[in-house]
Amino acid sequence: MASISLSNIHKLYPNGYAAVRDVSLDIRDGEFMILLGPSGCGKSTTLRMIAGLETISAGDLHIGGARVNDVDPADRDVAIVFQNYALYPHMTVADNLSFGLRLRNVERRIIEGRVATIAGMLGIGDLLARKPAQLSGGQRQRVALGRALVREPKAFLLDEPLSNLDAKLRASMRTELIKLHRTLGTTIVHVTHDQVEAMTMGERICIMKDGVIVQVGAPMEVYRNPVNTFVAGFLASPPMNLLHGMLDSDRISIGDVVLPLPQSLRRAFASHAGRKVIVGLRPEDFHLKADAAPVAAPIEVVSVTTEVLGPEVILVGTLKNSSAELHIRCPRDFRSEPGAMTVFNYDLSQLQLFDIETTTALMRPVKI
Amino acid sequence: MFGWLISSPSLGLLFLVILFPVFWALFTSVHDYTLIAPNFDTFNGLDNYMKAAGDPEFRHTLRLTAFFVAAVVILEFALGFLIALMLHTVERFKSVYYAILLCPLLMNPVIVGLIWRMFLHPSLGIVNYLLSLVGIEPVNWLGSTKVALWTLVMVDIWHQVSFMIVLLLAGLSALPREPYEAARVDGASIFRSFWHITLPLMWPVIAVTLLIRLIFAVKTYDLIYIMTRGGPGVATDLVSYFIYRTAFVSLNIGEASAMSAILLAVILGLTAWLHRYMRSLT
Numbered sequence: 187m188a189s190i191s192l193s194n195i196h197k198l199y200p201n202g203y204a205a206v207r208d209v210s211l212d213i214r215d216g217e218f219m220i221l222l223g224p225s226g227c228g229k230s231t232t233l234r235m236i237a238g239l240e241t242i243s244a245g246d247l248h249i250g251g252a253r254v255n256d257v258d259p260a261d262r263d264v265a266i267v268f269q270n271y272a273l274y275p276h277m278t279v280a281d282n283l284s285f286g287l288r289l290r291n292v293e294r295r296i297i298e299g300r301v302a303t304i305a306g307m308l309g310i311g312d313l314l315a316r317k318p319a320q321l322s323g324g325q326r327q328r329v330a331l332g333r334a335l336v337r338e339p340k341a342f343l344l345d346e347p348l349s350n351l352d353a354k355l356r357a358s359m360r361t362e363l364i365k366l367h368r369t370l371g372t373t374i375v376h377v378t379h380d381q382v383e384a385m386t387m388g389e390r391i392c393i394m395k396d397g398v399i400v401q402v403g404a405p406m407e408v409y410r411n412p413v414n415t416f417v418a419g420f421l422a423s424p425p426m427n428l429l430h431g432m433l434d435s436d437r438i439s440i441g442d443v444v445l446p447l448p449q450s451l452r453r454a455f456a457s458h459a460g461r462k463v464i465v466g467l468r469p470e471d472f473h474l475k476a477d478a479a480p481v482a483a484p485i486e487v488v489s490v491t492t493e494v495l496g497p498e499v500i501l502v503g504t505l506k507n508s509s510a511e512l513h514i515r516c517p518r519d520f521r522s523e524p525g526a527m528t529v530f531n532y533d534l535s536q537l538q539l540f541d542i543e544t545t546t547a548l549m550r551p552v553k554i
Numbered sequence: 555m556f557g558w559l560i561s562s563p564s565l566g567l568l569f570l571v572i573l574f575p576v577f578w579a580l581f582t583s584v585h586d587y588t589l590i591a592p593n594f595d596t597f598n599g600l601d602n603y604m605k606a607a608g609d610p611e612f613r614h615t616l617r618l619t620a621f622f623v624a625a626v627v628i629l630e631f632a633l634g635f636l637i638a639l640m641l642h643t644v645e646r647f648k649s650v651y652y653a654i655l656l657c658p659l660l661m662n663p664v665i666v667g668l669i670w671r672m673f674l675h676p677s678l679g680i681v682n683y684l685l686s687l688v689g690i691e692p693v694n695w696l697g698s699t700k701v702a703l704w705t706l707v708m709v710d711i712w713h714q715v716s717f718m719i720v721l722l723l724a725g726l727s728a729l730p731r732e733p734y735e736a737a738r739v740d741g742a743s744i745f746r747s748f749w750h751i752t753l754p755l756m757w758p759v760i761a762v763t764l765l766i767r768l769i770f771a772v773k774t775y776d777l778i779y780i781m782t783r784g785g786p787g788v789a790t791d792l793v794s795y796f797i798y799r800t801a802f803v804s805l806n807i808g809e810a811s812a813m814s815a816i817l818l819a820v821i822l823g824l825t826a827w828l829h830r831y832m833r834s835l836t
Binding site for chain 1: 730732733735736737738739740741742746750751754755
């Protein structure tokens with residue numbers, strides 16, 4: 187068990203490409219931290235630097251309080267689970283599990299005991315004699331996980347471990363990882379590009395883009411208060427609707443649609459009055475009933491198409507006299523013909539505004 | 555039917571240049587067929603085989619060939635694998651190294667033989683000259699019965715080691731990268747990674763490389779013809795050259811055919827064994 191601390195970490199490749207720039211992040215002992223971002227954002231590179239598989243160009247990395255920049259991966263006492271499992275193809279499952287322990291000259295009796303325990307825990311006890319080629323994707327994933335677990339390391343580093351699994355298996359492995367974390371209490375750093383994984387698994391999410399950290403926070407915190415349009419548009423599916431609008435002292439105009447600003451927000455946004463802004467509207471903040479939210483404003487939406495998902499319906503529509511598309515979460519019995527108009531009541535307390543040039547969020551009062 | 559029709563020209567050609575000569579040789583090997591009396595009048599069964607098997611000179615060439623093959627295959631493999639491992643980690647000028655290494659392989663064995671015969675000439679060759687510069691006595695590279703076979707082994711390594719390097723390097727670059735990273739985190743040193751991951755994963759490639767090199771080494775003929783003609787005495791009289799001498803110097807085609815058949819059987823046996831061994835690995 188150990189905390190992991192990154193201070194001003196840089197990764198510069200010889201060709202001049204900066205994969206990670208000035209990343210500072212404190213991961214608490216026993217925390218489940220998610221590194222989230224689109225591909226190429228530097229999240230895997232960051233993880234590999236923690237593991238010691240990539241050198242750190244600048245900055246300091248501490249694991250359990252000790253600076254480990256120049257410590258060999260073997261001596262950092264962390265375990266990594268790779269996206270494509272990286273099992274030793276010529277070894278049996280049992281050998282795969284025990285390899286790390288054998289390299290550390292652990293007593294045979296102890297190795298056998300630990301392998302049996304972990305295999306039982308992950309439900310791979312009857313696969314021990316098989317080779318990786320004879321296993322399914324899910325089973326391989328378990329073996330890869332088992333190989334990390336069996337060493338009882340200070341921290342687990344998971345590099346997109348679920349992305350090669352099918353949707354159903356991914357969902358169940360997600361739950362298992364959460365349970366595992368609860369049982370072991372070990373620090374976990376989990377890299378993913380899947381925002382569902384990030385939202386459901388992490389205690390905190392660190393969102394990265396182009397090699398820098400954009401926002402760090404608890405899942406609902408980053409979801410409710412995204413620092414910029416990137417985070418707003420990246421989290422959740424469908425993501426936040428981002429529309430161009432005009433901010434006045436008491437209202438926001440999005441094309442022909444005018445939303446009155448609630449009293450509580452007027453003062454916060456007063457200094458920005460008269461400027462063009464990006465308006466962020468979450469799909470679930472639109473309601474069919476007028477009394478669903480205390481401060482609501484009617485918005486007329488022209489239906490383009492509806493996506494019936496079962497538990498809910500996503501309406502893809504446009505604002506009246508506008509081509510800008512927006513997504514709206516509707517109850518499962520909602521139906522709308524293309525071209526038909528529906529009046530929704532938007533919950534104004536959830537309104538988010540972003541600077542049109544810097545794309546950063548305009549500060550909202552903490553409590554509204 | 556159509557498939558057979560369009561492949562028949564190639565099949566016909568293969569039959570003409572491979573199957574026919576093999577069967578002709580097998581047919582000849584059970585007759586008393588010499589170039590003095592080139593006819594199939596006398597059928598003598600396995601006499602040629604018995605004669606070959608009992609011939610101490612033939613047995614000597616077999617032993618010599620076995621030694622030569624073992625020496626070149628083992629040394630070329632060891633050297634080739636070492637260079638391949640080194641080249642595998644090289645990032646800059648890889649193509650330059652490749653080009654240099656491939657040069658010997660692209661040369662005709664006759665040219666290789668001639669070049670080395672000049673290099674190794676006892677009094678005029680550059681090798682002895684260079685040795686004399688550092689005070690080493692001239693060596694009779696091809697004239698001494700003790701040195702000649704090793705000289706041939708050395709020239710063969712110079713000529714053929716690139717073949718090993720190229721094949722092994724291709725195998726190395728096809729290895730997955732992830733298990734190495736997993737092993738690094740698991741705590742494996744470079745040597746243990748090599749022993750526990752590279753070697754087992756490379757086995758199929760190694761086996762194929764060894765097999766191919768082995769078959770070609772058994773058939774070594776041109777180097778001998780150009781450099782030593784089997785001499786001094788019979789010190790470098792490898793089996794291929796001995797068969798040639800039996801056929802075209804002693805003019806005894808029948809017995810030479812029998813020897814060829816024995817050699818063919820040995821190579822076939824080796825191939826079958828290695829093939830089965832490889833399949834058991836995968």
